[in-house]
Amino acid sequence: MSVKQAVREQYQATVNLARGGNIHIPPEGWIRTVRKALGMSGAQLARRMGVTRARIAQAERAELDGGVTLKSMQAAAEAMGCRFVYAFVPPDDIETIILAQARKKARATVGAASRHMALEDQAVSDSRTEQEILRLMRELMYEMPPDFWQDK
Structure with missing residues (x-):
């Protein structure tokens, strides 16, 4: 050769x-x-x-x-006898990306509320905090508010 x-x-x-x-x-x-x-x-x-x-x-x-x-x-x-392909290839499936953003926003929201409650001596348990994060995640994913993709 x-x-x-x-x-x-x-x-x-x-x-x-x-x-x-x-x-x-x-x-x-x-x-x-x-x-x-x-x-x-x-x-x-x-x-x-x-x-x-x-x-x-x-x-x-x-x-x-x-x-x-x-x-x-x-x-x-x-x-050259080829087909040109233009694409965006996400690292995970789209649902996983949406879920990660919802989790991020929910944690930020619940974390801020938890800090204020702790300052007023009204802190809640970790399990209750996680339940609230999951509830808020589902809500955010369903509603997709206009600020869903804003990080701050």
Whole structure:
């Protein structure tokens, strides 16, 4: 196996990981990585897109700098026979994120009330505090008040 073939196979492995849902931006960016995985030169991609080779180099740099447009990414993907996917991938399911925010807000609200009650010598038990946090969490998740995503 030639060095050129080994390098292309490494690029192919990187691209195939994304296909399985393991989406991490390659160090060289998606345009260059997929192009190299396909064994396609910048000039060949430029011809397929109907642009200059310089425009391909510019798009590859812009992708790394965070300045590439979605339209450019879409065009490059199509020219390479790929589908461009733009997505937000949460670390957990959405319900878990909402639950964590509700818990955070409920703890802050109940904690403030508990401090005031303790100052007036009316402190409640830890179990009663936890019950109130759970009750308030359910209420917040159901109502989703306008300030739900405000931390303060």
